[in-house]
Amino acid sequence: MSITSDELNFLILRYLQESGFQHSAFVFGHESVVINSGVDGSNVPPGALISFIQKGLQYCEIERHVREDGTEIDCEEPFELLAPHI
Amino acid sequence: MSITSDELNFLILRYLQESGFQHSAFVFGHESVVINSGVDGSNVPPGALISFIQKGLQYCEIERHVREDGTEIDCEEPFELLAPHI
Amino acid sequence: MSITSDELNFLILRYLQESGFQHSAFVFGHESVVINSGVDGSNVPPGALISFIQKGLQYCEIERHVREDGTEIDCEEPFELLAPHI
Amino acid sequence: MSITSDELNFLILRYLQESGFQHSAFVFGHESVVINSGVDGSNVPPGALISFIQKGLQYCEIERHVREDGTEIDCEEPFELLAPHI
Numbered sequence: 001m002s003i004t005s006d007e008l009n010f011l012i013l014r015y016l017q018e019s020g021f022q023h024s025a026f027v028f029g030h031e032s033v034v035i036n037s038g039v040d041g042s043n044v045p046p047g048a049l050i051s052f053i054q055k056g057l058q059y060c061e062i063e064r065h066v067r068e069d070g071t072e073i074d075c076e077e078p079f080e081l082l083a084p085h086i
Numbered sequence: 087m088s089i090t091s092d093e094l095n096f097l098i099l100r101y102l103q104e105s106g107f108q109h110s111a112f113v114f115g116h117e118s119v120v121i122n123s124g125v126d127g128s129n130v131p132p133g134a135l136i137s138f139i140q141k142g143l144q145y146c147e148i149e150r151h152v153r154e155d156g157t158e159i160d161c162e163e164p165f166e167l168l169a170p171h172i
Numbered sequence: 173m174s175i176t177s178d179e180l181n182f183l184i185l186r187y188l189q190e191s192g193f194q195h196s197a198f199v200f201g202h203e204s205v206v207i208n209s210g211v212d213g214s215n216v217p218p219g220a221l222i223s224f225i226q227k228g229l230q231y232c233e234i235e236r237h238v239r240e241d242g243t244e245i246d247c248e249e250p251f252e253l254l255a256p257h258i
Numbered sequence: 259m260s261i262t263s264d265e266l267n268f269l270i271l272r273y274l275q276e277s278g279f280q281h282s283a284f285v286f287g288h289e290s291v292v293i294n295s296g297v298d299g300s301n302v303p304p305g306a307l308i309s310f311i312q313k314g315l316q317y318c319e320i321e322r323h324v325r326e327d328g329t330e331i332d333c334e335e336p337f338e339l340l341a342p343h344i
Contacts, residue, residue: 003140005105007167011139012098016114019091023198024114028102030288031110043170052167053097053135054089056142081093081138084129109284116202175312177277179339183311184270188286191263196286200274203282215342221311224339225269226261228314253265253310256301 009034010041015049057081095120096127101135143167181206182213187221229253267292268299273307315339 009032016025029035045051061079066072079085095118102111115121131137143165150171151159165171181204188197201207217223233251238244251257267290274283287293303309319337324330337343 003136003143003167008136008139010168012101015098021114021117023195024110024117026195026289027113027199027285028107028110031107031284039168041168044168048168049139050089050094052142052146053094053138054142055145056138056140057089059141059145060138081089082096082125082127082130082134109281112203112281113199113285117198175308175315175339180308180311182340184273187270193286193289196282196289199285200279200282203279211340213340216340220340222261222266224311224314224318225266225307226314227317228310228312229261231313231317232310253261254268254297254299254302254306 006034006037006039010037010039011044011049011052014041014044014046018046053081092120092123092125096123096125097130097135097138100127100130100132104132139167178206178209178211182209182211183216183221183224186213186216186218190218225253264292264295264297268295268297269302269307269310272299272302272304276304311339 009028013025013028013032013034016022016028057079064073064079064085065075077085095114099111099115099118099120102114147165150165151161153159163171181200185197185200185204185206188194188200229251236245236251236257237247249257267286271283271286271290271292274280274286315337322331322337322343323333335343
């Protein structure tokens with residue numbers, strides 16, 4: 001279950017295109033050469049990058065708040081993408 | 087636990103910079119205006135984008151292979167980022 | 173009668189825009205910072221860059237084919253922008 | 259003595275490279291496809307674009323200040339690239 005850089009770059013290119021970052025998409029497509037990588041994106045749904053990151057964040061939150069014995073740690077602090085969680 | 091587009095764009099910019107995609111990083115920085123967004127990235131570790139996506143993929147795998155009663159579904163198929171899982 | 177780099181960059185930016193090189197125009201506008209240079213382009217006609225270069229090429233051709241006493245050097249060779257003229 | 263767009267684009271690409279506009283050069287190289295155009299630039303001297311434009315500007319100045327009978331029009335006004343000459 002590892003991720004190749006071609007796969008990751010493909011997800012990013014899709015995000016740039018879907019978000020209207022047309023200049024970035026053009027440049028990244030050429031610089032990453034992901035267009036020629038042979039990645040088959042026909043089954044990748046819209047918003048895939050955001051969706052994976054959201055699930056990744058949920059995963060982190062669970063990791064932080066579940067004890068080894070399965071009980072939950074009570075926590076009122078918001079869990080955020082870029083800030084450390086205390 | 088939601089993700090803002092500024093946060094997401096910050097993670098992507100970091101990835102582009104860390105991966106040596108200097109032209110894409112320049113263009114995306116200007117096009118997304120993420121540089122001016124006031125995101126505080128001082129606590130964001132290297133490789134953050136990849137790490138979140140990997141955890142997101144793990145999350146998806148667990149979702150697919152654990153039944154509601156907590157038992158696991160046996161499955162030998164590889165679980166991949168861009169391909170549908172049968 | 174000297175040319176500043178801001179003036180030159182302005183002509184190039186116009187050329188990129190007029191020729192449909194939208195990604196290059198976006199990137200060059202930011203990288204050259206010509207947008208903030210205060211150049212007043214309101215009187216610059218379309219095609220200005222090409223027009224100047226064509227006249228520059230004509231100037232070179234005249235330089236090469238007119239003797240100091242004003243008489244013309246006979247020459248059938250084509251005069252080209254990028255190739256040396258023999 | 260006409261100029262092709264491949265030739266012009268080649269001169270611009272050279273200018274971008276020589277002037278340190280590396281991101282613009284990357285993007286323009288791909289967007290104009292001038293790299294694949296087969297233009298032979300081996301004889302193009304550094305600063306060629308600026309040099310042509312300067313000569314073009316001189317040409318314009320002469321056109322404006324020489325009468326049909328060859329006599330010169332007296333003029334103290336500076337002759338500039340982007341401003342109309344009165």
